[in-house]
Amino acid sequence: xxxxxxxxxxxxxxxxxxxxxxxxxxxxxxxxxxxxxxxxxxxxxxxxxxxxxxxxxxxxxxxxxxxxxxxxxxxxxxxxxxxxxxxxxxxxxxxxxxxxxxxxxxxxx
Numbered sequence: 143x144x145x146x147x148x149x150x151x152x153x154x155x156x157x158x159x160x161x162x163x164x165x166x167x168x169x170x171x172x173x174x175x176x177x178x179x180x181x182x183x184x185x186x187x188x189x190x191x192x193x194x195x196x197x198x199x200x201x202x203x204x205x206x207x208x209x210x211x212x213x214x215x216x217x218x219x220x221x222x223x224x225x226x227x228x229x230x231x232x233x234x235x236x237x238x239x240x241x242x243x244x245x246x247x248x249x250x251x
Contacts, residue, residue: 147192154185155241169233190214
């Protein structure tokens with residue numbers, strides 16, 4: 143497991159959180175903004191790419207990795223068909239727990 147890749151993923155999550163904060167914490171506003179939307183999608187793509195190349199002892203992280211890589215493929219191969227409700231759900235509910243697991247994993251190293 144690469145510490146630098148995990149730190150990169152944390153940076154991408156922080157970037158998404160920053161973008162959403164610029165829209166008063168309203169995820170739907172961030173995802174409908176012409177600059178914020180592609181930035182969030184690219185960050186999710188990068189998270190999926192990085193996680194998809196890693197294997198973990200932590201089963202929860204492996205599950206996140208599989209899901210993130212599936213999202214990455216969805217964004218990369220069907221950009222115009224991306225279901226923004228799914229992306230909104232990911233930003234609202236999955237990034238914070240992923241961040242917590244990564245932070246804990248880095249502490250254990």
